[in-house]
Amino acid sequence: MKIATFNINGVKARFETLVQWLQDSAPDVALLQEIKSVDEAFPRDEIEALGYQVETHGQKSFNGVAILSKLPLEDVVRGLPGDDDDEQARWIEATVIGKTALRICGLYLPNGNPAPGPKYLYKLAWMERLHARAIELLAAEEPFLMAGDYNVIPQDEDAATPEVWHSDALAMPQTRQAFRQLLNLGFTEAFRAQTQGPEHYSFWDYQAGAWQRNNGIRIDHFLLSPECADLMTKCEIQAEMRGREKPSDHVPVWLELDN
């Protein structure tokens, strides 16, 4: 099974790119972030016509996540549990019904800048809720994964210019600590389980020729439960997408499971 996570930076602006990518790369499951669309405005019919079940959790203008799947999806949960007052659409869960059931969570973790400040506090609080939800899901001791735009640069090697990010919400010590605390529950960070070393990025800013200079950061991740990690055969970043026409500033990250 081929699963991809992709922050598309607006489904309206990225529609042609998205359709082309689905046709070319044919993920079995695609987790999308920043659809920037309400559910009613998502191009559901067009995506369904490509053979996908479509489950969205959208909002107006910002954020918004979706799961597209060629296999049936069940038990969809919209919104990260733990705060009924949180109106930002950043979390969606579903169970993919294949040979064996796989619980999949798509997430768009808050950016948190400027830090310190209320937006950073929201990021840290969101990560605490993510930690709590992860404990609940791990308790099932079944294959499950959480993937998406974490807005976390885990280590200095995950940025082309690490010193620039040390006081940024994506890489501050508290951010990295919260991410480690998540990993320490028993997750495998799929990409680093397969590939070491610098110059592996999933985001390049639109500004200042960041792509041409390969001035990127790696912030889109797959976290796998132990039972899911056992099934992993491959994890790769589809960097070439950043060089296409009308690219998102993020590129897809792929996970292949032997399931």
Add this chain to the structure above:
DNA sequence: ATGACAATCAGAGATTGA
């Protein structure tokens, strides 16, 4: 020190992103 770039909503320019 600032802006560079893109998307959204709205219908100009502010806001958000990372």
